[in-house]
Amino acid sequence: MLRAVAARPAIKQAAAARSFSSTAPAQETLREIEQRLKSVKxxxxxxxxxxxxxxxKLTKAQRAMNTAIIYGKTNNELFEQSQIKSPENAKSLWIVVSSDSGLCGGIHSSVSKYTKRGIAEDGSEDNQIVILGDRARNQLQRSNPSDVKLSFNQIGKQVPTFADAAGIADTILTSGVEFDQVNLVYNQYTSQIGYDAGTLKAYTDKVLSESEGFKSYEQEEEATKDLAQFSFANAIYATLVEGHAxxxxxxxxxxxxxxxxxxxxINTLNLKYNRGRQAQITNELIDIITGASSL
Incomplete structure (x- = not known):
């Protein structure tokens, strides 16, 4: 009998605390936590x-990238040996290499930001943009709507091929867009945990034929034009494949x-669910003890 009397004050205090907590803002129920837990899982x-x-897919993309990088290095060597210099007031064409797919972090934003920064630093009023992929197009059409001349989609679903790059180059060359030099903005593969936006340059047959190193050799005009177009397609292919990887x-x-x-x-929600379940069991035990003591 003494035990029951001694227990009643503690039980009354617990019941009062529980009734006070019911007036507080409603928290998540166990059912809601369980639904959230299921969704997160x-x-x-x-x-x-x-x-x-x-x-x-990465293994296949890296294998293709290692082959395509050779195309980009060959282009750089050609232009370096030719000692090409951009003419004054050169018309620049910016080709932004992205894709149509998302869920890959800020990789598309990096090339868009790099392009906008490059155009601002260039200072030329005659800049034209060609975009490969819907992701970068959605970003650059908001900031530079008047500079965007062409855009391509269906990019990035598979590993790009040289035929894809040649088709893009042919479309640009026959579109009527006039330019002297090309800045291909793409994501350079640096490591398995990072990438950096960079550029690969290409030039037209007119600029190539007027370079110091190229003047030393007698070249037919048609051969120079073919070489410049082939170099343009090479550069697009190299940037497409490396950007894809x-x-x-x-x-x-x-x-x-x-x-x-x-x-x-999931760990946080499990802990929250277990605490709520324990509190519910404690409250049920208090109800049982309170009911038993009142009898």
Missing amino acids: NIEKITKSMKMIAST SEINARRNAMDNASKNAGEM
Whole structure:
């Protein structure tokens, strides 16, 4: 009997505290936490699957990139040996290499920002932009709508081929866009955890034929034109393939980070659910003890 009397004040205090907490703002119920937990687990499954897919594609993209880089190095060597100098008031064409796919971090924003910064530093009023991929197009059409002359989509679904690059180069050359030099802005593959936006330059047959190194040799006009067009297609191919490898690598890293964040959220929600469940069990025990003591 003494035990029951001694227990009643403590029980009354617990019941009063519980009634006071009911007047506080409503918190998440266990059902809501359980639904959130289920949603996050489903998202984690998706991000892990996408990471595995990107990891599988990355090997193929890196193999193609190692081959395509040779094309870019050959172009650079050609222009360096020719001692090309850009003419005064040269018309610049900026080709921005991105893709149509997302979920790969800020890789598309990097080339857009690099292009806008390059145009501002160039200071020329005659800048023209050609965009490869819908992602960069959506960004640059808001900031430089009057400079965008052409855009291409269906980019980045598969590893680019030289035929794709040749088709893009032919479309640009026959579109009526006039330029003296080309700045191809793309994402350079630096490591498995990073990339940097950079440029690869190309020049027209007119600028090539007037270079100091090229004047030393007798070249037919048609041969010079073909060489310049082939170099242009080479540069597009090299930047497309390296940009594709950088994108796949960025998507894998983005999905890996998303999976880690989902795992941390799952642990937090599990802890929150367990605490709520324990509080619910405690309240039920208090109700039982209160009812028993009142009898």
